[in-house]
Amino acid sequence: MSDSLIAGLDQTQLLGLYHSLVLTRAAEERLEMLQKQGHVTGEIYRSIGQEAGAAGAAFALNRQTDGTGDFLAPTVRAAGALFLFGGELVDFFRQYMGRATGPTEGKEANIHWVDFQKGIIGPVSPLGTMLEVMAGITLSFKVRGESRVGMVFCGDDASSTGAWHEGLNFSAVQRCPLILMVEANQWAFSTATRKNTRVRSFTEKAAGYGIGSESVDGTDVMAVYEAVSRAAKRARAGKGTQMVELRYYRRLGYAQHDPQDYVDPDELAMWVDRDPIDLFERRILEEGWAAESVLHKIRIRAEEECKLVAEQATGEPVPDGREAVKGVYTDTITQHPWTRTDGPYRRDGSELNT
Amino acid sequence: MNQPAPEHLKKTARGEPVTLLEAVSEGLFEEMVRDDSVFLMGEDIGVYGGAFKVTRGFLDYFGGLRVIDTPIAEGGFTGAAAGAAHMGLRPVVEMQFMDFISPAYDVLTNYIATSLYRGAGPxxxxxxxxxxxxxxxxxxxxxxxxxxxxxxxxxxxxxPSTAYDAKGLMKAAIRDDNPVIFEEHKALYRAPTLREVLPDEDYVVPLGKARTVREGSDLTLVTYGAMVHKSIEAAKKLEQEDGVGVEIIDLRTLLPLDEDAIVESLKRTGRVLIVHEDTRTGGIAGEIAIRLNERAFEWLDAPILRVTAIDSPVPYAGSLEDYFLPQVEDIVTAGRYLAAY
Incomplete structure (x- = not known):
C-alpha cells in the first residue's frame, strides 16, 4: 500500500474515486443510447456536472456489504454514490429497462431499489420523503447504539416541501446521525432556485433546525470528500444531524425531454469549464498522483464495463404481465381481473377467479 | 424492565372487566413486553400518556427510546416510522385524532403502502x-x-367494536408484516356497556375475519365500529315489533374484506343492508354492493341498501351532528323496507 497522498487517501483510493466519476458519466451516456434504441422506456435524468458530489460524499462513508455499514439514500442524480455503495452496474441498466432480472423485477424504475445489506435505500419520487425515512433509519442506529450514519441526498427544491422540514426537524430533535446532502444545482426542472427560496445558501435552512452544516464546491471531488468526512465524524460522535450543501450546476435539462432553452448559454459555458472530471484529472496530473496513461485506461475500462453489462441486461427478459398482482401484501392475494381468467361468475354462483 | 407493570394495565390479570380503551392499552403494553422491537411514536404519548391516556404509564415503564414524544408533524414521524420499519423495528404510530392522518397521507400511500411491491421490503x-x-x-x-x-x-x-376484538386485533396488527390502519371509536372507548372480562391469555383476533354478532334468517346487516351497537338495537326492535330475524355481521377488518362471510350470510337471508358511520359517497357500502353483485346476484331477493352518514363534513352542533350520523331509527326504517320488499 502506497503512502497517503491527500486527505488520508492513497493512490488506489484516489483512482477509485476517479473511476467512480467516469463510470457514472459513461453509464448515463450508455443509457442515452439505449433510450434512443427504444430499450429504456422511462425517463433518464443526467447528472453531468454533479458526479463529484455523489462520489466524494459516498467515498467518505463506511461502506460494507454485510449489513453493518452506513446507509445511503441517493437521488437519481447521485448514481455514482449508489455504485460506490456496491449497487451493481448491471442492475442499473436492468432497472432502467424494466427487466425481470432487476432488483425490483420491473416494478420500479431507475435507481429506485434497495439493498439493506449494502446500506442502499433507493428514493421515491415525492420529494422530501427520504429525509423522513432516513430519520427513522438513523433513529434505529441511535436506539441500538450502533456507530452508523445515514446519508440522504435531496435536490435543492425538495427543501420547499413539508416532508423535508418535518423529516429534518425530527432528525435534528432526535439527534439522529444523519447527513443531508443538498444538491444545489440551481434548477428545479425549469424554475431557477432564486424563484424557490430567499436563502442564498441552504445552510441557512440548517441554522433553522440547530444542526451543523457546511457548504462546499460540488465540482471538487476532494473538497466534497473532506467536507463529508468532517460531517460524518461529527454525526458519528453523537453531534446529531448534519447538512452539506453541494454547489454546482445541472448542465443538462431536467430529463431527456427538456431542451433547456431557458438556460443562459454563457452561464452554462462557465459551468462546462468547471467539469468535475476535467478538474480532478488536472489535479491528479499536476500533483503527480498518476499518469495520463493510467487515467486513460480507467476511462476505457469504465466504458467497456458499461457496454458489456448494458448488452447483458438488454438481452434479459421483461417480467410476465401477470406478475403485476404479486407482492402487494406479504400474505393476502390480489385478484386477477375476471376478464383475464375464466369469464364472469357462473349462474350457479360457484366461485371463479380463485 | 423488571419493574412490575402499572396497576391500571393489569385489570385482565386480576379478572376485572376492561373498557375498549383499556383493552387497546393492554394489547399495546403486552406486545411491547413480548417484543422489544415494538415501539411507539406520537404526539403527547409519553409524559402526558396520550390525549385519551391510551399510553399512560408507558414512558416510565419502557423509557424514552421506546415511547417517543414527537413534534406535531404527522408526515415527519410517520416517515420516520417507515425508516425504523426498514431496520427491523415495529413502530406503532399514534395519531392524536385520526383526522390528523391527512398530513401523513403522502408518506403512507406513496411510500409505506408501496414499499413491499417496490421491493423495498415489508x-x-x-x-x-x-x-x-x-x-x-x-x-x-x-x-x-x-x-x-x-x-x-x-x-x-x-x-374493532368490542374490547375483546380491540385487544386481539391490536396484537394481530402489531404482529402483521403489512401496514395497518387501526381505528378506535371514541364513543366506544369508555362506554360502560362495552366493559368485559377478557381472557387472561395471549390471544389474537386474526385480521380479515368478520364476526357474526347475532344470527337471523330474514335480513343481513353488514356493519362495523360504533354502528355495530346501533345495529344491535335496531335488530332487537325489528325482531320485537316486526318479527324480522336480523343477522349482523361485524366486519372488524375492512381490508382485507371478509367477502365470504357476507356472501354466506346473504345466501341465508336474501337481503342485505349495509350500515356505516362514514359518509355515503365512496363509503364501503358501494364496494360491498358490487362484490355481492359479482358473486351472489342470484340470491338477492331485494336491492342492497345502505344507511350512512350524510355527505358533509362532521358538524359541531349536537342537533346537526345527530342528523348527520346514522341513527337506530334509520336502520329500523331501512330494515323494515327490505323485509317487506
Missing part, C-alpha cells in the same frame, strides 16, 4: 388513533378515515 407499521363522531368534536375531531386508505393497495384496515 412495512410492519400500525397507525392507530381515535375516530368517529357523536362527541360534538366538530369537523376535525370526528372523522372516520378508512375510505381514504381503502383505495390504496397495500394497507390493512381494522376497526
Amino acid at each position: 412495512m410492519p407499521i400500525v397507525v392507530r388513533g381515535p375516530v368517529g363522531g357523536g362527541n360534538r368534536g366538530g369537523p376535525f375531531h370526528s372523522q372516520n378515515v378508512e375510505m381514504a386508505f381503502f383505495h390504496t393497495p397495500g394497507f390493512k384496515i381494522v376497526y
Whole structure:
C-alpha cells in the first residue's frame, strides 16, 4: 500500500474515486443510447456536472456489504454514490429497462431499489420523503447504539416541501446521525432556485433546525470528500444531524425531454469549464498522483464495463404481465381481473377467479 | 424492565372487566413486553400518556427510546416510522385524532403502502388513533378515515367494536408484516356497556375475519365500529315489533374484506343492508354492493341498501351532528323496507 497522498487517501483510493466519476458519466451516456434504441422506456435524468458530489460524499462513508455499514439514500442524480455503495452496474441498466432480472423485477424504475445489506435505500419520487425515512433509519442506529450514519441526498427544491422540514426537524430533535446532502444545482426542472427560496445558501435552512452544516464546491471531488468526512465524524460522535450543501450546476435539462432553452448559454459555458472530471484529472496530473496513461485506461475500462453489462441486461427478459398482482401484501392475494381468467361468475354462483 | 407493570394495565390479570380503551392499552403494553422491537411514536404519548391516556404509564415503564414524544408533524414521524420499519423495528404510530392522518397521507400511500411491491421490503407499521363522531368534536375531531386508505393497495384496515376484538386485533396488527390502519371509536372507548372480562391469555383476533354478532334468517346487516351497537338495537326492535330475524355481521377488518362471510350470510337471508358511520359517497357500502353483485346476484331477493352518514363534513352542533350520523331509527326504517320488499 502506497503512502497517503491527500486527505488520508492513497493512490488506489484516489483512482477509485476517479473511476467512480467516469463510470457514472459513461453509464448515463450508455443509457442515452439505449433510450434512443427504444430499450429504456422511462425517463433518464443526467447528472453531468454533479458526479463529484455523489462520489466524494459516498467515498467518505463506511461502506460494507454485510449489513453493518452506513446507509445511503441517493437521488437519481447521485448514481455514482449508489455504485460506490456496491449497487451493481448491471442492475442499473436492468432497472432502467424494466427487466425481470432487476432488483425490483420491473416494478420500479431507475435507481429506485434497495439493498439493506449494502446500506442502499433507493428514493421515491415525492420529494422530501427520504429525509423522513432516513430519520427513522438513523433513529434505529441511535436506539441500538450502533456507530452508523445515514446519508440522504435531496435536490435543492425538495427543501420547499413539508416532508423535508418535518423529516429534518425530527432528525435534528432526535439527534439522529444523519447527513443531508443538498444538491444545489440551481434548477428545479425549469424554475431557477432564486424563484424557490430567499436563502442564498441552504445552510441557512440548517441554522433553522440547530444542526451543523457546511457548504462546499460540488465540482471538487476532494473538497466534497473532506467536507463529508468532517460531517460524518461529527454525526458519528453523537453531534446529531448534519447538512452539506453541494454547489454546482445541472448542465443538462431536467430529463431527456427538456431542451433547456431557458438556460443562459454563457452561464452554462462557465459551468462546462468547471467539469468535475476535467478538474480532478488536472489535479491528479499536476500533483503527480498518476499518469495520463493510467487515467486513460480507467476511462476505457469504465466504458467497456458499461457496454458489456448494458448488452447483458438488454438481452434479459421483461417480467410476465401477470406478475403485476404479486407482492402487494406479504400474505393476502390480489385478484386477477375476471376478464383475464375464466369469464364472469357462473349462474350457479360457484366461485371463479380463485 | 423488571419493574412490575402499572396497576391500571393489569385489570385482565386480576379478572376485572376492561373498557375498549383499556383493552387497546393492554394489547399495546403486552406486545411491547413480548417484543422489544415494538415501539411507539406520537404526539403527547409519553409524559402526558396520550390525549385519551391510551399510553399512560408507558414512558416510565419502557423509557424514552421506546415511547417517543414527537413534534406535531404527522408526515415527519410517520416517515420516520417507515425508516425504523426498514431496520427491523415495529413502530406503532399514534395519531392524536385520526383526522390528523391527512398530513401523513403522502408518506403512507406513496411510500409505506408501496414499499413491499417496490421491493423495498415489508412495512410492519400500525397507525392507530381515535375516530368517529357523536362527541360534538366538530369537523376535525370526528372523522372516520378508512375510505381514504381503502383505495390504496397495500394497507390493512381494522376497526374493532368490542374490547375483546380491540385487544386481539391490536396484537394481530402489531404482529402483521403489512401496514395497518387501526381505528378506535371514541364513543366506544369508555362506554360502560362495552366493559368485559377478557381472557387472561395471549390471544389474537386474526385480521380479515368478520364476526357474526347475532344470527337471523330474514335480513343481513353488514356493519362495523360504533354502528355495530346501533345495529344491535335496531335488530332487537325489528325482531320485537316486526318479527324480522336480523343477522349482523361485524366486519372488524375492512381490508382485507371478509367477502365470504357476507356472501354466506346473504345466501341465508336474501337481503342485505349495509350500515356505516362514514359518509355515503365512496363509503364501503358501494364496494360491498358490487362484490355481492359479482358473486351472489342470484340470491338477492331485494336491492342492497345502505344507511350512512350524510355527505358533509362532521358538524359541531349536537342537533346537526345527530342528523348527520346514522341513527337506530334509520336502520329500523331501512330494515323494515327490505323485509317487506
